[in-house]
Amino acid sequence: MTELSGKVQTVLGLLDPDQLGRTMTHEHLTMTFECCYVPPPPENGQTDKNPFQLCHGHWLRQNPYSCLENLFLCQETEAVRDELLAYRKAGGGSVVENTTTGIDRDMSTLRRLAKETGVNIVAGAGYYVDCTHSDDMRKMSVEKLTDVIVGEVLYGADGTDVRCGVIGEIGTGWPITDSERKVLRAAAHAQAQLGCPVIIHPGRNVAAPAEVVRILQEAGGDICKTVMSHLDRTIFNHAELLDFAEMGSYLEYDLFGIETLNYVFNMDVDMPSDSQRINTLAFLVKEGYEDKIVIAHDIHTKDRLCKYGGHGYSHILRNIVPKMLKRGISQMQVDKILIDNPKRWLTFK
Numbered sequence: 085m086t087e088l089s090g091k092v093q094t095v096l097g098l099l100d101p102d103q104l105g106r107t108m109t110h111e112h113l114t115m116t117f118e119c120c121y122v123p124p125p126p127e128n129g130q131t132d133k134n135p136f137q138l139c140h141g142h143w144l145r146q147n148p149y150s151c152l153e154n155l156f157l158c159q160e161t162e163a164v165r166d167e168l169l170a171y172r173k174a175g176g177g178s179v180v181e182n183t184t185t186g187i188d189r190d191m192s193t194l195r196r197l198a199k200e201t202g203v204n205i206v207a208g209a210g211y212y213v214d215c216t217h218s219d220d221m222r223k224m225s226v227e228k229l230t231d232v233i234v235g236e237v238l239y240g241a242d243g244t245d246v247r248c249g250v251i252g253e254i255g256t257g258w259p260i261t262d263s264e265r266k267v268l269r270a271a272a273h274a275q276a277q278l279g280c281p282v283i284i285h286p287g288r289n290v291a292a293p294a295e296v297v298r299i300l301q302e303a304g305g306d307i308c309k310t311v312m313s314h315l316d317r318t319i320f321n322h323a324e325l326l327d328f329a330e331m332g333s334y335l336e337y338d339l340f341g342i343e344t345l346n347y348v349f350n351m352d353v354d355m356p357s358d359s360q361r362i363n364t365l366a367f368l369v370k371e372g373y374e375d376k377i378v379i380a381h382d383i384h385t386k387d388r389l390c391k392y393g394g395h396g397y398s399h400i401l402r403n404i405v406p407k408m409l410k411r412g413i414s415q416m417q418v419d420k421i422l423i424d425n426p427k428r429w430l431t432f433k
């Protein structure tokens with residue numbers, strides 16, 4: 085037992101879990117995604133100087149990672165502040181901010197946004213995918229990495245006294261690299277010490293989520309307190325989804341609002357539409373997994389902000405929830421997905 089037991093840790097301090105309210109479990113409020121820039125397709129190159137004009141909106145939404153300017157969400161703090169105020173008005177209470185080391189986590193900005201908007205913000209500890217790992221960090225042992233992660237939760241991250249309340253998103257690719265494996269083991273060790281929530285970014289392969297769970301389990305992680313992100317673009321077949329669900333993690337559908345034809349990070353993937361995501365949630369609910377589902381938008385590029393004609397952080401509350409209700413998910417089940425499941429996950433043991 086520590087002083088964290090039974091509490092949620094936000095960037096403004098400890099919180100009674102009942103205060104969380106509706107919670108998006110996977111968002112970014114400030115980050116850079118330069119590491120994942122993909123040069124524009126030659127046959128479809130966007131050439132105009134201002135990619136954010138309305139006439140380029142469709143191009144940008146189909147090619148979000150091929151416009152460098154689009155990858156600096158960190159430049160939009162004022163717009164994000166306004167959108168968090170709108171999120172509160174729409175009935176939102178909390179956001180888990182998944183930016184970890186490698187994609188420019190900014191703890192001071194998170195604290196400011198929480199103060200200025202009244203939205204509870206839970207920040208993430210640990211490291212993103214291999215291509216963002218520094219030389220210094222690659223030299224660290226699992227024990228040293230564990231100490232860093234534990235320190236980010238107990239004392240504060242990046243030289244500040246602002247503390248993380250969740251480990252992740254811990255980044256992994258496919259195949260999982262040696263450095264990513266080390267970080268996964270460190271995350272599991274830190275979770276075993278702290279009794280805290282963990283969230284994983286799996287590689288873009290159907291086998292990736294289960295492989296991550298096995299690594300965490302072997303290292304003493306608590307899978308019941310772990311969220312597997314991005315299932316929207318990772319597991320498509322219902323039988324395979326149920327096999328994975330049986331492993332016991334939370335199942336996260338967190339790309340709501342992304343409706344793109346060509347998914348450049350894996351062209352074999354047909355990115356589902358929001359309607360298809362909702363159908364999958366209804367399927368999981370029917371199969372008895374209503375206590376395991378969490379959802380979000382994973383906003384990580386500028387084009388998804390309302391300022392640039394995007395859906396913003398309130399899309400789920402405004403548009404997705406009404407459609408979930410129409411597709412046979414009850415209000416009680418919606419409340420589990422938006423309130424009870426995030427609360428259980430985020431509360432320290």
Ligand SMILES: CCC(=O)NCCS(=O)(=O)O
Nearest residue numbers: 187285314317349382384
């Ligand atoms: C940092 C944001 C992030 O990793 N988002 C996931 C994008 S995707 O892998 O699902 O395309």
